[in-house]
Amino acid sequence: MNLIWQKFTLSYLPLKEYLDTSYLHGSLVGVLRSWRQSSILMQWGDIIAATLVSLVLVLAPFTVVHTTLLGVLLAACAGFWLLLTLSDEVNSANNLFATPIHLLVLLYWGVCLVATALSPEKKAALEGLINFTLYLVLFALCARILKSPRIRSFLLVLYLHVSLFVSIYGVRQKFFGAAQLATWVDPESTLSKNTRVYSYLGNPNLLAGYLLPAVILSLVAVFAWRGWLRKGLAITMLVVNLACFRFADSRGGFIGLAIALVAIVLLLRYWYADYLPRFWRIWLVPILLGCFVAFFVIMFGVSETFRLRITSIFAWRKDSSNNFRINVWTAVFRMIQDFPIFGIGPGHDVFNQIYPLYQLPRYNALSAYSILLEVAVETGIVGLISFVWLLVVIFNTGWLQLQRFRQLNSVDGLWLIGAIAALVGMLGHGFVDTVWYRPVVNSVWWLLVALVASYWNPVVSDHKQQGNSLHPELGIN
Numbered sequence: 001m002n003l004i005w006q007k008f009t010l011s012y013l014p015l016k017e018y019l020d021t022s023y024l025h026g027s028l029v030g031v032l033r034s035w036r037q038s039s040i041l042m043q044w045g046d047i048i049a050a051t052l053v054s055l056v057l058v059l060a061p062f063t064v065v066h067t068t069l070l071g072v073l074l075a076a077c078a079g080f081w082l083l084l085t086l087s088d089e090v091n092s093a094n095n096l097f098a099t100p101i102h103l104l105v106l107l108y109w110g111v112c113l114v115a116t117a118l119s120p121e122k123k124a125a126l127e128g129l130i131n132f133t134l135y136l137v138l139f140a141l142c143a144r145i146l147k148s149p150r151i152r153s154f155l156l157v158l159y160l161h162v163s164l165f166v167s168i169y170g171v172r173q174k175f176f177g178a179a180q181l182a183t184w185v186d187p188e189s190t191l192s193k194n195t196r197v198y199s200y201l202g203n204p205n206l207l208a209g210y211l212l213p214a215v216i217l218s219l220v221a222v223f224a225w226r227g228w229l230r231k232g233l234a235i236t237m238l239v240v241n242l243a244c245f246r247f248a249d250s251r252g253g254f255i256g257l258a259i260a261l262v263a264i265v266l267l268l269r270y271w272y273a274d275y276l277p278r279f280w281r282i283w284l285v286p287i288l289l290g291c292f293v294a295f296f297v298i299m300f301g302v303s304e305t306f307r308l309r310i311t312s313i314f315a316w317r318k319d320s321s322n323n324f325r326i327n328v329w330t331a332v333f334r335m336i337q338d339f340p341i342f343g344i345g346p347g348h349d350v351f352n353q354i355y356p357l358y359q360l361p362r363y364n365a366l367s368a369y370s371i372l373l374e375v376a377v378e379t380g381i382v383g384l385i386s387f388v389w390l391l392v393v394i395f396n397t398g399w400l401q402l403q404r405f406r407q408l409n410s411v412d413g414l415w416l417i418g419a420i421a422a423l424v425g426m427l428g429h430g431f432v433d434t435v436w437y438r439p440v441v442n443s444v445w446w447l448l449v450a451l452v453a454s455y456w457n458p459v460v461s462d463h464k465q466q467g468n469s470l471h472p473e474l475g476i477n
Helices: 002-008 015-021 023-028 033-038 041-058 066-088 098-119 122-145 150-178 204-224 227-250 251-271 276-303 304-313 321-337 348-357 372-406 412-430 439-454 462-470
Strands: none
Touching: 023 041, 023 276, 041 066, 041 122, 041 439, 066 122, 066 251, 098 122, 098 372, 098 439, 122 348, 122 439, 150 204, 150 227, 150 372, 150 412, 150 439, 204 227, 204 412, 204 439, 227 251, 251 276, 251 372, 251 412, 276 304, 321 348, 321 372, 348 372, 372 439
16 A cells, blocks of 8 residues: 555656656757856856746735736746756756656646647637746746755745735734725625725735745744744744734635644644653644634634634625625536536636636626636546645655655754645635635745755655665665
8 A cells, every 4th residue: 555655646756767768858958058158147047047036926916016027027937947957967956857746747737738728718728828837837947946045045035024014014904994995795794894904915815815824934934043033033924924814804714724723733743753752742732722722712702803704604605705605616516517527728718708608697706716626627627636646746745855854853844844834724725715826826836836846855765775785786876
């Protein structure tokens, strides 16, 4: 059974050997290396790449920035990644850096390509495929440059500072008021006058989706950053991000954060197990989870706004937002039944053209309001299976590298814990919403996936280790 799991998760896939014998790899990578050796600008290739990614992270949260500009930046990232790959040294450590995650990303992209070719609205699906491809290449570029500890630290700190700036403005909206740009609360409920903050993003659910990883990573920073000044900054970030997250009043965000906190408690318990006395090894997780429950109960009793938002989750069709989502999901299930294998094609444009044929009257929607349903309707059952496989490989890769970091007692393990917990939380939020597909959230998602991939180190299988112990000369480089 263990061998089957290892094969399914590509845990011991000999990628280096495959790439060394690949004709496509040998004929493309390094084809421009002579030009790169003579180019002064390309000597700073990774720095330029980090600058492009930084611009995406800095500009994405601000609605004043037109999406066309972000598209141009993503296209620049894609073009520069291609340039770096074609001009790599053949024996470079960065030489077409590939991991099991890359292979599953490529597989999922291939399914999207087939779904585009079979789509009833090919032009709209092609546009969706191009947009999706840009994010995948952003992932490839981030996975490459995040191998550098200095760039990795810079980009994580940059995201945390940008999110802090976004949160400060959101908290200010709570105290000084903010125009409600849409009906985000049931107009018939007692919360109809409640102010839900949205900061620069224009949508409180989108704000919560953006801040969820920031909350988790700022919590990790409290453990990872050394020195009281840095820890004080991390605590400030955590408090402000949590406050803004709470004021956004996103029910999907609450679900995602709860799942992420459970994940991070379990992972931190594993990380610090050797440093804990026997009592704390046994009772730390129950005590922390009990504290979370106690805090939830206190908030539930003290804050009427929080209490009503939570109870509305279980109101089923009595809440207008719930009723809207249920009606959209009903129509989406019918779409999946009619396009079960490869779906209607990727992107919201093709969804907007097909969905009106299935929608119930007065229930217009731009998406399926669930990541899994969105994947299923866009790429069919084949796409859903490949997407779930990708998620399994991401988390398995993260777990294997976390075990390695724990043995090395490396602080990188803490950031890996943060990435895993944040990804789990974003999936939890995305189960009942599709803010995941918006540029500001999607860019952070692929940054975190790239962070997990950047830590990847080939794992030697037990069989190969036994072979090397029997023939030690085979292990000599």
